[in-house]
Structures are given as C-alpha cells and as structure tokens.
Amino acid sequence: MALLKSNKVIYCLGNVSPSLGVLSTRHSSWWGGVQMGPPDPILGVTEAFKRDTNPKKMNLGVGAYRDDQGKPFVLSCVRKAEALIAAKQLDKEYLPIGGLGEFTKACAQLALGADNEVLKSGRSITVQTISGTGSLRIGANFLSRFHGGPRDVYLPKPSWGNHTPIFRDAGMQLKAYRYYDPSTCGFDFKGALDDISKIPEQSVILLHACAHNPTGVDPKPEQWKEIADLVKKRNLLVFFDMAYQGFASGDIDRDAWSVRYFIEQGHNIVLSQSFAKNMGLYGERVGGFTVVCNDADEAKRVESQLKILIRPIYSNPPMNGARIATTILNTPDLRSLWLEEVHGMANRIIKMREQLVAGLKKEGSTHNWQHVIDQIGMFCFTGLKPEQVERLTKEFSVYMTKDGRISMAGVSSGNVGYLAHGIHAVTK
Amino acid sequence: MSIFSDVPQAPPVAVFKLTADFREDSHPQKVNLGVGAYRTDDSQPWVLPVVKKVERLIVEDDSLNHEYLPILGLPEFRSASSKVALGDDSPAIKENRVGGVQALGGTGALRIGAEFLRRWYNGTNNTATPVYVSAPTWENHNAVFADAGFKDIRPYHYWDAAKRGLDLAGLLDDLEKAPEHSIFVLHACAHNPTGTDPTQEEWKKIAEIMKRRKLFVFFDSAYQGFASGSLEKDAWAIRFFVSEGFELFVAQSFSKNFGLYNERVGNLTVVAQDNENLTRILSQMEKIVRTTWSNPPSQGARIVSKTLNCPELFAEWKGNVKTMADRVLLMRDQLKSKLQALGTPGTWDHITQQIGMFSFTGLNPKQVEYMIKEKHVYLMASGRINMCGLTTKNIDYVAQSIHEAVTKVQ
Numbered sequence: 001m002a003l004l005k006s007n008k009v010i011y012c013l014g015n016v017s018p019s020l021g022v023l024s025t026r027h028s029s030w031w032g033g034v035q036m037g038p039p040d041p042i043l044g045v046t047e048a049f050k051r052d053t054n055p056k057k058m059n060l061g062v063g064a065y066r067d068d069q070g071k072p073f074v075l076s077c078v079r080k081a082e083a084l085i086a087a088k089q090l091d092k093e094y095l096p097i098g099g100l101g102e103f104t105k106a107c108a109q110l111a112l113g114a115d116n117e118v119l120k121s122g123r124s125i126t127v128q129t130i131s132g133t134g135s136l137r138i139g140a141n142f143l144s145r146f147h148g149g150p151r152d153v154y155l156p157k158p159s160w161g162n163h164t165p166i167f168r169d170a171g172m173q174l175k176a177y178r179y180y181d182p183s184t185c186g187f188d189f190k191g192a193l194d195d196i197s198k199i200p201e202q203s204v205i206l207l208h209a210c211a212h213n214p215t216g217v218d219p220k221p222e223q224w225k226e227i228a229d230l231v232k233k234r235n236l237l238v239f240f241d242m243a244y245q246g247f248a249s250g251d252i253d254r255d256a257w258s259v260r261y262f263i264e265q266g267h268n269i270v271l272s273q274s275f276a277k278n279m280g281l282y283g284e285r286v287g288g289f290t291v292v293c294n295d296a297d298e299a300k301r302v303e304s305q306l307k308i309l310i311r312p313i314y315s316n317p318p319m320n321g322a323r324i325a326t327t328i329l330n331t332p333d334l335r336s337l338w339l340e341e342v343h344g345m346a347n348r349i350i351k352m353r354e355q356l357v358a359g360l361k362k363e364g365s366t367h368n369w370q371h372v373i374d375q376i377g378m379f380c381f382t383g384l385k386p387e388q389v390e391r392l393t394k395e396f397s398v399y400m401t402k403d404g405r406i407s408m409a410g411v412s413s414g415n416v417g418y419l420a421h422g423i424h425a426v427t428k
Numbered sequence: 429m430s431i432f433s434d435v436p437q438a439p440p441v442a443v444f445k446l447t448a449d450f451r452e453d454s455h456p457q458k459v460n461l462g463v464g465a466y467r468t469d470d471s472q473p474w475v476l477p478v479v480k481k482v483e484r485l486i487v488e489d490d491s492l493n494h495e496y497l498p499i500l501g502l503p504e505f506r507s508a509s510s511k512v513a514l515g516d517d518s519p520a521i522k523e524n525r526v527g528g529v530q531a532l533g534g535t536g537a538l539r540i541g542a543e544f545l546r547r548w549y550n551g552t553n554n555t556a557t558p559v560y561v562s563a564p565t566w567e568n569h570n571a572v573f574a575d576a577g578f579k580d581i582r583p584y585h586y587w588d589a590a591k592r593g594l595d596l597a598g599l600l601d602d603l604e605k606a607p608e609h610s611i612f613v614l615h616a617c618a619h620n621p622t623g624t625d626p627t628q629e630e631w632k633k634i635a636e637i638m639k640r641r642k643l644f645v646f647f648d649s650a651y652q653g654f655a656s657g658s659l660e661k662d663a664w665a666i667r668f669f670v671s672e673g674f675e676l677f678v679a680q681s682f683s684k685n686f687g688l689y690n691e692r693v694g695n696l697t698v699v700a701q702d703n704e705n706l707t708r709i710l711s712q713m714e715k716i717v718r719t720t721w722s723n724p725p726s727q728g729a730r731i732v733s734k735t736l737n738c739p740e741l742f743a744e745w746k747g748n749v750k751t752m753a754d755r756v757l758l759m760r761d762q763l764k765s766k767l768q769a770l771g772t773p774g775t776w777d778h779i780t781q782q783i784g785m786f787s788f789t790g791l792n793p794k795q796v797e798y799m800i801k802e803k804h805v806y807l808m809a810s811g812r813i814n815m816c817g818l819t820t821k822n823i824d825y826v827a828q829s830i831h832e833a834v835t836k837v838q
Contacts, residue, residue: 318728
C-alpha cells in the first residue's frame with residue numbers, strides 16, 4: 001500500500017471529493033491497490049526487439065526454434081498428422097481429466113523407453129498437462145499437498161526463470177545448488193556435489209534432464225552417475241524437467257539417458273515433459289507429468305489425487321496438440337519422419353555453434369569460445385557480462401537476456417557472421 | 429518406504445463416474461442424462477458446421493504455425509469474446525476499460541479470476557474474504573475457489589425445492605447479511621444445475637443490494653446463446669450490471685455454445701473502472717497465468733476468433749447455436765407434455781420454465797437410484813438431468829421411467 005502514488009490515494013477518496021467528479025453511481029475502484037506487475041524478462045526482450053527498426057536486428061531471446069531463414073518451423077510430421085486427423089472427422093467431447101489415454105501412454109514410453117519395467121508393472125502414472133509449465137505446476141501442487149518432507153525445492157544455479165515462481169505459487173520454498181561455473185562457462189561438478197551432499201533428507205531436487213536452460217551445460221554420464229548416487233544417499237526426491245528430449249543431441253534415447261538411469265538406480269522420480277520444442281507444438285500446449293511409484297496401487301491413488309488437483313484449474317486438457325503428438329508417436333512413418341526432423345533441428349543448432357566460434361576466431365577474438373561448442377541444446381551461456389549485453393543490444397540490435405544467454409535457434413547462416421562481429425566488438 | 433505411501437485414494441468426480449458407469453452398462457435402452465454436453469436427436473456429439481468449416485480453413489492455411497500465443501492469449505479472440513458478452517455497443521468497451529484473459533475453458537477463467545481476487549481483492553492476499561456460491565451450484569465452483577486459497581466458501585439461498593423455483597427472499601436476505609466486500613458467484617443464465625434464472629426484475633433487486641453492500645460480482649457465463657437461442661437475451665444480466673457501473677469479472681466458456689469442449693476455450697472478461705486500473709489488473713493476471721500454464725492453447729481460440737470476427741461466419745454460428753437451443757426447448761416441451769399425459773403426480777411446469785441444458789427434476793436420491801438401477805436412465809443424485817440426453821427416440825422411455833420412479837418410490 002505504501003507504493004500507492006499520490007494520485008491513487010486521492011482516487012480512492014474520490015467519492016468524497018466533488019472536484020474529481022466521481023459519479024454518484026460508482027464507488028472508488030476495487031483495484032486501486034493493484035501494483036503494476038513487472039514485465040516478463042524473457043518476453044520483454046521480444047517486445048523490445050519488435051520495436052527496433054534496424055534491418056540487421058537479431059532476436060536471440062525467447063527459446064523457440066527457427067529455421068535457417070529465421071522462420072518458425074512447422075514440422076512436416078506435424079502437418080501430415082494434422083491432415084490425418086482432419087480426415088477422421090473426430091468429435092470434440094471432453095477428454096478425461098488426466099488427458100488422452102493414448103497420448104499419456106506414448107508420452108511415458110518416449111521418456112522411459114517402451115520396454116521399461118516401470119511401464120510394464122504399471123507402477124507409474126502419467127497425466128497430460130498444459131505443456132511443460134502446466135506439468136511443473138501440477139507437480140509442484142502435488143508435492144505441496146502430499147509430500148511429507150521439507151517444503152524446499154533445490155534448483156540448479158541458474159535455472160529457468162519461471163521455475164521459481166511456479167514452485168513458490170504452489171506453496172513450496174526455493175533453494176539452490178551450485179551448477180554453472182562462470183570461470184569455465186561449464187559445469188561446477190565439485191560445487192554441485194558439495195552442495196547436494198548438504199541438502200536435508202527428503203528435500204526435492206530439480207534436475208534438468210538434458211540441454212540445461214539457460215546454460216546449455218549438461219553433466220557427462222559419469223557425472224550423472226555420481227549425482228544419482230549422492231542423491232540416493234541423501235534420500236532426495238528427484239524432480240526431472242525434460243523440455244528438450246531429442247532436441248539436445250538429436251537422439252531421443254540419448255537425451256533421456258539421465259532419467260532412465262535414475263529410475264534404474266531405484267529413484268522413484270517425478271518427471272515433467274514438454275513437446276513444445278521437440279515437436280514444435282509450442283502454442284498447442286502439449287506436455288506430460290509422470291510419477292513413478294512403488295506399485296500399481298500407489299500409482300492409482302496418486303492418479304486419483306492428481307485429478308482432484310487438475311479439475312479446479314482447467315477441468316481437462318486441450319485435445320488438439322495431444323492428438324497430433326499421439327498420431328506422430330504411434331504412426332511408424334510419422335515417427336521416423338519426426339526423429340529425422342528433430343535430428344535436423346538439433347544438427348542445425350550444433351552447426352551454428354561451430355560457425356559462431358569459427359566466426360569469432362575469424363574476427364580475431366583471442367578469448368576461449370570452446371564452451372559455445374561444448375554446451376548443448378537451444379541455449380548458450382556466452383559468458384557476456386551485463387554491460388557487454390547492453391552494448392550488443394544498443395549498438396548491434398542483438399537482443400538477448402541480461403544473463404548473457406542466447407537462443408542458438410535465432411542464429412542462422414545468414415546472420416552468424418554479424419553476430420560474431422558484434423560479440424567480438426563488445427568483448428575485445 | 430515410499431514418500432507417497434500415505435496418499436489416500438480420492439473419490440472420483442461424480443459426473444464423470446456416472447458416464448463411466450453408463451458406458452459399462454449393456455442395457456439396450458440405457459440413457460445418459462448426466463454430463464453436460466450437447467447431443468443431437470441421434471444421441472451423437474455435434475461438431476458445429478461452422479466449426480468444421482473454420483477448422484478446414486485453418487488446416488489449409490499454410491501461413492499459420494504453432495508458435496506460442498501471448499500470455500494473455502490471442503488478442504483477436506479476447507476482444508471478440510468480451511464483445512460477445514458485453515455487446516457491440518458496450519459503453520464500457522468504448523471507454524477502453526474492458527480486457528480479456530484467454531483461459532482454458534470456463535474453469536480456467538474462473539480459476540485465474542479466483543487467484544487474482546485472492547491476491548489483490550479486499551486488501552492483499554486476503555484468504556478470509558467470504559466467497560458465496562449458489563445452493564446448489566456447479567460442483568467445481570467450491571474447489572476452484574478453495575484451491576485458489578479462499579478459506580470461507582459459503583452457500584447463498586437459491587433453489588427452493590418445495591416450490592421448484594428461485595428462493596428469491598432467501599437470496600436477497602443472504603445478500604443483505606453478507607459481510608461487505610464478499611464475493612458472489614452468479615450464473616449469468618441457464619443456472620447449473622437447476623436451470624432456474626432470476627427474471628429481469630429479480631436481477632435488478634439483486635444488483636441494488638450488491639451495489640449498496642459493496643459485494644463483488646463474479647459472473648459465470650457458460651451458456652450464452654445456448655439458453656434462449658439469443659446471445660443478447662442470455663447476456664442481459666451481465667450487461668445490466670455493467671450499465672449499473674459495477675467493476676466485475678465474467679468467466680466465459682465456449683465449450684457448449686461452440687461445441688468446443690475439448691479445445692478448452694474460455695475468456696475471463698474484466699470490466700474495470702478505467703483503463704489505468706485495467707492495465708495494472710492485466711499485468712498481474714499475466715503473472716498468474718505464467719505460473720499456471722504460461723500461455724493458452726491456440727487451436728480453439730483461433731476457431732472462435734475467426735468465427736466471431738467474420739460477419740458471415742458469425743451469422744452461421746448464431747444459427748448453429750439456435751439449432752441447439754431449439755432442440756432443447758423442444759425436448760422440454762415434450763417431456764412436460766408426456767408426464768402430464770401419463771398423469772405423473774406433481775407439477776411439471778418447471779421443466780419448461782427452467783432454461784438451458786439442465787433441469788432439476790425434483791426427483792429425490794432414492795428415485796434417482798431407481799432410475800439408474802432399474803431403468804438404466806443415468807442422472808445425477810441431485811435429480812439433475814441433461815436435456816440434451818433426451819431425443820425423440822428415448823423420450824417416451826424416460827417419461828415412463830420418471831413416472832414409475834415417482835409413483836413407486838417415495
């Protein structure tokens with residue numbers, strides 16, 4: 001209330017001040033005390049980009065894939081699936097609360113592997129969610145209501161900006177473990193193990209399954225093994241966020257390796273999946289939330305409670321994207337086509353990373369840019385400092401987030417040279 | 429020892445359990461009068477012809493992609509939706525003080541509105557503000573507000589079982605006695621589950637007290653057009669309250685009137701006092717949406733937006749809506765006639781006086797049990813039937829079943 005500007009204070013008293021001409025039929029607004037919410041930092045970048053008139057401008061902010069012409073990419077397998085679906089003339093009846101059954105089955109199989117013992121024994125439950133965000137939120141709500149352990153969720157430092165408010169709004173508290181090492185632009189393995197070893201038992205630890213957002217820094221398999229071991233020793237509840245399966249290395253099984261390894265090692269994980277990036281279904285909001293339980297009975301009980309959580313948020317999930325995803329996953333030619341296209345997207349990103357580093361060398365940069373190639377997935381933590389980012393934006397119209405993160409998807413063969421030039425200019 | 433070993437089995441949501449039981453029933457004459465979705469006279473779901481047409485246009489449009497919508501949703505959808513609720517010539521819209529938040533169905537709109545109220549209404553983070561819902565009401569209203577954090581959810585008098593109509597005196601009394609600033613969830617038309625709406629004069633009385641006692645108006649509008657067949661008529665209460673100067677919310681659903689149930693298309697219309705307030709409100713709505721679903725699904729919004737914003741498609745849609753509303757009115761008429769012809773004890777005028785998809789028959793739980801177990805006619809324990817489940821083919825059987833239930837079971 002102390003943030004009310006003076007004119008708002010007068011406004012609230014308006015009905016006793018004739019000079020303000022407040023109508024007798026209307027009392028003062030209910031909403032005088034509502035503060036202006038700060039703009040979303042990531043989406044704010046796109047807003048600023050749109051306003052810029054420089055023909056060479058580059059949007060390296062939001063993480064949506066672009067083709068080499070800088071255009072949104074609708075996968076062929078998606079178009080084909082849509083045509084198949086349109087021909088079927090299906091109805092639009094409500095889905096069950098937990099979503100389309102064929103979708104949740106295919107979604108779980110994609111993450112865990114079709115022959116996973118967990119799926120065969122029926123000891124897991126997967127519900128369809130509103131993409132990754134919706135999945136994380138359902139998961140957070142579920143933990144908030146049913147997790148008997150500490151309220152703390154440990155995020156890697158840094159993590160996706162939206163993780164914190166999601167868990168907080170669900171009633172959990174946020175803590176962090178070391179993750180990114182700015183001196184190497186790589187993984188702070190020692191720091192991570194050190195911090196994780198001190199996390200109180202039964203706390204929740206969130207892990208990015210692959211293509212860490214925002215750094216692009218992933219643990220190596222050997223490092224994952226040590227993390228899994230330590231997490232088990234500490235008896236922590238593992239919450240995997242997998243938003244980029246297939247998109248990181250180009251190989252869906254390779255990208256899901258960490259998830260499958262943890263399960264194999266006996267962790268009963270919870271898992272959020274998104275199909276926004278790997279199927280390009282961003283606006284259709286396709287995702288899944290999985291809870292691996294002790295047995296089928298527990299899975300049924302957990303499922304019943306997930307439904308009770310979901311119903312008062314949005315009743316049941318949207319059909320369109322789930323149908324597309326299911327059609328792709330369950331139709332052999334479409335599935336093969338999808339795997340090729342995902343591979344193609346991942347490859348283009350990898351190529352851009354290589355070209356950017358080559359470009360920087362050509363510009364004469366003497367810095368070590370190896371991390372640009374070592375990092376994986378859509379994002380690259382360049383190591384640029386806020387002042388350098390500001391210059392890059394002001395002088396070159398290159399838009400990115402203040403933390404130095406760039407979305408490699410926004411880089412193309414047409415503009416990678418310009419980007420290298422700009423980065424070199426602000427870092428030499 | 430699992431961390432989830434203590435998770436209890438939750439009871440199933442009644443209305444979905446009813447449909448599940450119906451599906452398992454092999455009786456040849458079974459009838460499903462449970463879940464609230466429109467059915468044709470052949471008991472089939474109906475994808476509106478205008479929807480099919482627009483979907484084809486969307487699939488064939490290569491310029492469309494699947495990119496993220498803005499957090500608050502598709503702009504053309506939001507403005508067209510609010511316009512449908514408030515009217516083309518709405519002064520509030522002209523004064524630039526109306527905004528929309530695209531949401532996942534009516535449920536999503538209610539939830540976002542409820543979250544906002546909990547954070548910013550009547551002080552900040554005020555979970556103690558009473559929220560009043562009608563007795564009875566759609567069963568999910570309670571959970572929406574409870575899960576949004578409100579601790580005090582109370583019923584207001586609504587259905588008078590004895591006279592099978594609106595308990596106006598009880599309702600007005602509750603309004604008078606409610607603590608100032610209490611939130612009231614009002615059904616804009618076609619009250620679910622009773623089908624009983626206040627008359628215009630009754631709405632005026634309600635509005636007068638609400639204004640005087642500073643009560644917050646939260647309309648739930650899930651059946652605009654579907655109730656009477658006229659968009660304007662079904663929005664009369666909303667428009668009246670707006671003309672009376674209320675700042676209010678309207679949770680709109682396009683599930684029924686567009687038949688887009690599974691695409692989850694809804695809109696939370698916000699009517700604020702002025703544009704400045706509206707801007708701040710919407711900025712906070714964004715924060716709530718961002719941690720709930722980030723941004724809404726595009727398919728359904730595109731369909732509704734294209735339809736509402738194109739005069740020909742809009743006219744075609746209104747025709748489709750009237751088709752649905754007319755079939756329901758016909759079934760009401762026929763059910764009442766048949767019960768009267770059978771000489772079924774009691775009065776059955778309420779069947780044609782009530783409006784919209786649902787009718788509160790007045791059957792008691794025992795009679796309902798009889799209907800389900802003996803006659804394989806599935807309806808809610810409250811006696812609520814979905815008129816859309818009636819067809820010219822099954823209406824005799826249903827009328828006969830009701831007759832038996834009423835005469836054999838007390």
